[in-house]
Amino acid sequence: MFGQLIEKLKQNPKTIVFTEGEDPRILEASSRLLTSNFLHPILVGNEEKIKTAASETGYNVDKATIIDPDNFEDIEKMIATFCELRKSKGVTEDQARETLKHSNYFGTMLVKMGYADALLGGASYSTADTVRPALQLIKTKPENKIVSSCFILVRPGATGQNEVLAMGDCAINIKPNEDELVEIAEETVKCAKLFGIEPKVAFLSYSTNGSGKGEDVDKMANATKKTKERNPELPIDGEMQFDAAVSPKVAEKKFPGSEVAGHANTFIFPDINAGNIGYKIAQRMGNFEAYGPILLGLNSPINDLSRGCTATEVYSMAIITAALADTK
Ligand SMILES: CC(C)(COP(=O)(O)OP(=O)(O)OC[C@H]1O[C@@H](n2cnc3c(N)ncnc32)[C@H](O)[C@@H]1OP(=O)(O)O)[C@@H](O)C(=O)NCCC(=O)NCCS
Numbered sequence: 001m002f003g004q005l006i007e008k009l010k011q012n013p014k015t016i017v018f019t020e021g022e023d024p025r026i027l028e029a030s031s032r033l034l035t036s037n038f039l040h041p042i043l044v045g046n047e048e049k050i051k052t053a054a055s056e057t058g059y060n061v062d063k064a065t066i067i068d069p070d071n072f073e074d075i076e077k078m079i080a081t082f083c084e085l086r087k088s089k090g091v092t093e094d095q096a097r098e099t100l101k102h103s104n105y106f107g108t109m110l111v112k113m114g115y116a117d118a119l120l121g122g123a124s125y126s127t128a129d130t131v132r133p134a135l136q137l138i139k140t141k142p143e144n145k146i147v148s149s150c151f152i153l154v155r156p157g158a159t160g161q162n163e164v165l166a167m168g169d170c171a172i173n174i175k176p177n178e179d180e181l182v183e184i185a186e187e188t189v190k191c192a193k194l195f196g197i198e199p200k201v202a203f204l205s206y207s208t209n210g211s212g213k214g215e216d217v218d219k220m221a222n223a224t225k226k227t228k229e230r231n232p233e234l235p236i237d238g239e240m241q242f243d244a245a246v247s248p249k250v251a252e253k254k255f256p257g258s259e260v261a262g263h264a265n266t267f268i269f270p271d272i273n274a275g276n277i278g279y280k281i282a283q284r285m286g287n288f289e290a291y292g293p294i295l296l297g298l299n300s301p302i303n304d305l306s307r308g309c310t311a312t313e314v315y316s317m318a319i320i321t322a323a324l325a326d327t328k
Contacts, residue, residue: 021045170275171293203238
């Protein structure tokens with residue numbers, strides 16, 4: 001799976017900002033990236049501290065670009081751009097100068113101003129603190145109304161082929177409405193395709209094809225209908241329970257005639273509770289590796305790491321994030 005993304009990047013190499021430049025996991029992943037030429041790391045932080053941390057941990061990041069917010073030659077231009085972007089909020093020059101001392105905002109501005117193609121943060125920042133600067137400064141693509149997210153789940157299959165699934169939105173929108181679910185599904189489909197999935201999209205619920213009643217059932221049924229109307233070429237169905245989505249036997253009984261039920265590989269959850277719990281069950285009890293949250297709908301790719309991440313996860317997420325840079 002990563003081979004495909006790396007090939008894409010080799011044809012059009014990218015640069016990626018790491019907001020936590022001194023973190024040993026970031027240094028390890030960067031040193032690995034620096035052994036090839038498809039993705040160049042930009043480490044945000046104090047140069048001396050980064051170099052000391054690198055020599056203490058034994059990772060070679062000599063060829064990485066290091067940018068220190070306290071010592072950035074274009075800081076006045078960045079402050080002016082920040083004030084312009086946030087003028088509707090009445091942000092003053094002093095407030096901008098103070099905010100840009102924080103590497104999450106500084107790093108996001110590096111992407112916004114074109115010094116880098118993508119950003120990966122969150123080794124120590126919370127999800128909200130990594131995502132908020134992106135929402136405020138990078139903003140949604142013109143054709144999108146919301147930023148959402150998906151996870152890609154990968155499990156080696158018995159025949160040696162990976163089982164690859166997509167799940168959205170498990171991390172950003174707390175209680176999406178019908179139209180937001182349509183957007184989440186369309187963005188999750190685009191991301192799934194990037195990972196070689198031929199999407200069969202199931203809108204999940206506690207009800208299958210009208211078997212249960214309730215507001216959330218109606219929400220998922222209506223979102224299915226709208227998504228189908230907008231994307232007649234895609235296999236999409238719902239609302240359906242998870243067993244009907246993945247078990248051909250159950251699908252035969254609960255949702256006969258559905259081209260998705262029993263074979264779904266792209267799952268749209270009704271809200272963040274269901275999604276977040278759902279992907280973690282697959283990860284912890286189903287032995288799937290989980291990549292994400294992958295943010296969808298932003299003008300430039302910004303992604304969030306789990307604070308418990310490993311260097312290998314940083315490396316993988318950096319490749320995924322950069323590969324999203326040319327996705328329309
Ligand atoms: C993403 C999240 C952090 C945004 O929260 P927040 O910063 O408090 O949001 P606010 O309502 O203050 O909005 C901040 C800005 O982001 C924008 N925004 C918020 N949610 C957005 C979305 N889904 N898409 C696009 N823009 C969004 C707002 O419009 C606002 O922009 P503005 O400052 O230019 O007006 C919030 O939705 C959240 O906490 N989600 C759950 C995250 C989580 O805990 N996930 C589980 C672990 S992975």
